[in-house]
Amino acid sequence: MSRMNPEPAPPDVFRLLEKHRRVLLAGTLLSTALAFAAGQFLPKKYKSSFVLTVHSRYFENPLIRDFLAPVHDSTEMRSQREALIRQALDAEFLDELGRRHGLTSAGGAAAPPGALRRLVRRLKPGRGDAAAARLSRERELLLRRIDVQRVNPDTFRISFVHSEPGVTFAAAQDVYLQVLRTLVASRRDILVHARDAIETRMRSLGGGSAPAPAAGAAVQRWRLSEPLEDWSTALARGAGAGWGQEQTAAEMGLYKDLLVKLNYLQVALDSDKAFQGAYIAVLEKPLYPAGPIWPKRGLFLVWGMAAGFIGAGLLCCLREYEERGTLDAATLSRRTGIPLLGSLPALPER
């Protein structure tokens, strides 16, 4: 002899789930099917990436420390690394990349604008060179496909994203080569510019400070490829060319110093050329994409099921709320199959 819970029971979740099971099931299945279809038909995205490390040695060279100060600040080094990588993705390279893989219309005959675009142009006067604007826009879109991510302070992952795996792989390889070229060239250019500056100064010391030579007198130019002559011979030659004794002594000292630096620079250049891998390490080369990164079918299915269940659940809650709010005896009789015998009128007031 037991009675039901004498207190009003809290909403029975399991009973409600059982009551609305058809709606929940239908909603979940429908949403899952839609998510599956979306996973099949949404435009796919493929990604190919490479990882490289730019060591701190890139910014140092003991041979030329005296006149090219190294960078020690880690923040500055990090910024410079990223700047060098992004520097590789200049407009010229982007145009070339777009042309090669058909990603932009750069360099080709532009397609005539449609009627709608002509109308838009008329409505928006003063837009300037439409072709340049379009090119700029295309470059920007192409640049968005290239993603530079910092893995740690000296390591970067550079990726290329496209809807076709073949294009993705080829473009990633092009970006990879361009970045490497730029890194190597930037370091070499610093050394080369310093060398050229020193060379120019040395030439000016050799001939600039002296009186104008007589016609036909050979001005000795010191070439880098020639062996270093004995100073005395050089001085004698200079004296013979009309150099004054005071100038010679001061300039000789400077010339000597510059020559030493020039030799160090040349050694540094040769060393860089031979051991480029010493300051750049490629940890991962671009690979052909194995599969799309988007859409992920498994994730879509899970989202679809969850969204369907939650959506159907909300719908059931609304229906339940509406039922409870608007339930009357006649509806209850219809739903339960219990006949409605009649209704009582309101008891007259006193």
Place this chain on the structure above:
Amino acid sequence: MNPAVETPPPDAGLADRLDDFIRYAEVKRLAGAIASLQRRKPFRALAVLSVEAGDGKTLLCAALARVYAQTCRSPILIIDAGGRRTPQSLELAACLERSPAVYCVRVGDGPPPSPAAAGDAPPAAVAPQTLPELQDGDSALIRQALGEFPGPYGLILIDTEPLVGGGNGNVDPVLVARAAGAAVLVVGRRSLKSAALEGSLELLRDPGIRLLGLVANERHGR
């Protein structure tokens, strides 16, 4: 009404209101439907159930008893098995003041006088009794209420406890419904909004309960 039971002072206004109430066609129609069901498959006792308190069980019992007594011209017995009273609860005694053919007894009281003796001098007052000790639980009270009352009552109406809440030693309405030959469920606004409605309906799907149907009492705003 059995004058032997000690009741609160009758509310004359309530009796007048009930007089007006039973003139409504809906009430007569309802009584006719129940009478028709009784003829189809006879039952002696009818349990009046509701999910929540204040749905109108007592009102239905009183009105049904009055109309039944008038139309079927047979004595009616109302057993008040509902122990819980709220300030809004109707007093059966007050409702049935002018109904000589309707007898009312509360569970725990002694048996009412036989209706055959009603035409004679009014029976002597019977001192109210306390609830007997539950020897076999609620079954003893139910048997006493339904099987042991003498008299050829046309119908025995049992005003029960609400299905939700209760306890405190009062008679279980589900057991009353099982013991009675039939039951009706009064549904008011409170019941229709009650979270326990479905659970209560599930209880009433008991094969031992013959649920005749629902009686709507939505106009009464409690």
